[in-house]
Amino acid sequence: MPVRKPPLPRILLNDVSCMRNAQQILQHVNVSVHDGGALVLTGSNGSGKTTFLRMLAGFSRPSAGQIIWNGHDISQSGIFHQYKLQLNWLSLKDAVKEKFTVLDNVQWFEVLEGKHGKSLPALVLMGLGRLAKDKARMLSMGQRKRLQPPRLLAIDRPIWLLDEPSVALDDEGVRLLEYIIAEHRKKGGIVIVATHLPIQIEDAMNLRLPPRFPRRMTLVDMLDHANIA
Numbered sequence: 001m002p003v004r005k006p007p008l009p010r011i012l013l014n015d016v017s018c019m020r021n022a023q024q025i026l027q028h029v030n031v032s033v034h035d036g037g038a039l040v041l042t043g044s045n046g047s048g049k050t051t052f053l054r055m056l057a058g059f060s061r062p063s064a065g066q067i068i069w070n071g072h073d074i075s076q077s078g079i080f081h082q083y084k085l086q087l088n089w090l091s092l093k094d095a096v097k098e099k100f101t102v103l104d105n106v107q108w109f110e111v112l113e114g115k116h117g118k119s120l121p122a123l124v125l126m127g128l129g130r131l132a133k134d135k136a137r138m139l140s141m142g143q144r145k146r147l148q149p150p151r152l153l154a155i156d157r158p159i160w161l162l163d164e165p166s167v168a169l170d171d172e173g174v175r176l177l178e179y180i181i182a183e184h185r186k187k188g189g190i191v192i193v194a195t196h197l198p199i200q201i202e203d204a205m206n207l208r209l210p211p212r213f214p215r216r217m218t219l220v221d222m223l224d225h226a227n228i229a
């Protein structure tokens with residue numbers, strides 16, 4: 001019987017290291033993600049989670065190793081051009097245009113992508129349907145955060161890079177985000193999330209980045225040693 005080759009991972013990080021401002025941030029990272037897969041990045045403040053996402057988004061280059069997409073190194077310019085069209089990146093900066101309506105803040109991305117019809121249903125799903133025609137400056141912090149998943153749905157690209165997507169969301173907002181992520185994966189999409197907060201993502205791989213400057217003493221230790229009577 002012929003032996004079937006296992007499918008290539010869609011994304012492979014092969015012994016990747018990354019420097020920022022002449023400082024070594026990530027070292028010898030090896031990870032592979034297949035279609036429908038999820039990778040959750042955790043680690044202390046400054047450990048390099050955002051750097052990891054930025055590198056996958058092409059904002060920083062690995063200082064060593066390769067990022068392979070579909071079997072090709074993304075540092076080749078022709079490949080990178082195709083690769084970046086697969087990405088949807090949500091950074092901590094919400095890029096909400098306050099003078100635009102809530103709907104326009106999502107639809108703008110959709111139109112740029114040459115797509116239509118998904119923005120309003122996505123806002124309704126995230127509980128923002130009633131506010132669609134209001135100016136975005138009226139939104140609370142959590143509501144601004146709820147505006148982000150609809151952008152993912154409106155643009156509808158396969159690889160999602162999400163930096164702290166659940167910060168400021170209430171329990172219902174987190175459940176909705178988890179639902180959207182699960183549905184995306186069912187369609188073969190990939191989700192890579194950096195987070196400090198618990199978020200339920202079934203069968204996700206977890207990558208805990210080591211602290212860059214291991215702490216000798218925690219704040220609690222210091223308070224203990226302060227001998228406050």
Ligand SMILES: Nc1ncnc2c1ncn2[C@@H]1O[C@H](COP(=O)(O)OP(=O)(O)OP(=O)(O)O)[C@@H](O)[C@H]1O
Nearest residue numbers: 020021025043044045046047048049050051052212
């Ligand atoms: N613009 C920058 N230029 C140079 N170094 C940077 C820059 N931004 C961050 N760094 C450094 O890179 C390291 C990793 O930062 P990064 O933002 O990736 O960490 P993180 O794990 O996402 O942290 P947090 O949990 O606080 O969000 C930090 O030590 C930081 O000092």
